[in-house]
Amino acid sequence: MKVLVVYTHPYPESFNHAVLEQFSRGLQAGGHEADVLDLYAAGFNPVLSAADLAALQQGKIPDDIAAQQERVTRADGLAFIFPIWWSAMPALLKGWIDRVFSLGFAYTFGPAGPQGLLKHRKALLITTCGGDQVFFDQSGIQKAIQMTVDLGVFAFTGVPKVQHEFLYNVVQTDGATRQKYLEQAYALGVHF
Numbered sequence: 164m165k166v167l168v169v170y171t172h173p174y175p176e177s178f179n180h181a182v183l184e185q186f187s188r189g190l191q192a193g194g195h196e197a198d199v200l201d202l203y204a205a206g207f208n209p210v211l212s213a214a215d216l217a218a219l220q221q222g223k224i225p226d227d228i229a230a231q232q233e234r235v236t237r238a239d240g241l242a243f244i245f246p247i248w249w250s251a252m253p254a255l256l257k258g259w260i261d262r263v264f265s266l267g268f269a270y271t272f273g274p275a276g277p278q279g280l281l282k283h284r285k286a287l288l289i290t291t292c293g294g295d296q297v298f299f300d301q302s303g304i305q306k307a308i309q310m311t312v313d314l315g316v317f318a319f320t321g322v323p324k325v326q327h328e329f330l331y332n333v334v335q336t337d338g339a340t341r342q343k344y345l346e347q348a349y350a351l352g353v354h355f
């Protein structure tokens with residue numbers, strides 16, 4: 164499958180970067196074609212502006228949004244690697260979705276209401292967390308993220324299969340668990 168990997172972390176020495184490396188190696192081993200979009204390195208502007216909305220309303224797509232939409236369209240699958248920041252995705256990734264998943268590109272309004280337009284077979288999200296699994300389950304925060312992201316973004320835009328993997332406790336856990344997470348990232352790439 165052609166997979167667009169949207170990676171959101173500013174620090175090349177981060178655990179997220181190690182996850183990206185293993186996931187990319189896994190994709191290659193699985194015979195997939197990866198297009199890695201490093202949002203911080205790309206300097207993507209995440210602010211949906213009045214000028215954007217005015218252009219989109221006239222059916223014109225700003226150049227930087229159009230370039231991203233072309234990359235999204237070229238892929239059969241979407242993958243996202245990002246840390247949880249304040250119980251949500253990083254603002255840069257949220258802004259990328261705000262601007263790139265525009266009305267008429269990612270969704271439309273039909274006679275039966277909103278309708279997803281994305282043709283991808285699958286979206287996979289790999290999210291690292293400082294908190295542990297008990298906290299994420301019992302607080303309801305994981306459920307909230309799954310509702311707003313998996314359902315509210317990807318099911319809404321028409322992606323039939325959404326898989327969300329949470330890697331817990333990554334700040335305080337031991338080396339063996341981190342290693343297990345990296346092997347999991349590799350396997351997720353192979354079996355995308």
Ligand SMILES: Cc1cc2nc3c(=O)[nH]c(=O)nc-3n(C[C@H](O)[C@H](O)[C@H](O)COP(=O)(O)O)c2cc1C
Pocket residue numbers: 172177178179180246247248249250251291292293294295333334
């Ligand atoms: C600004 C910021 C906000 C964070 N908020 C949360 C949070 O709400 N819940 C949580 O479990 N971890 C939170 N964390 C911890 C990160 O999820 C954790 O540092 C990251 O997943 C570790 O991966 P990394 O080493 O690649 O950054 C936060 C970290 C930062 C920097």
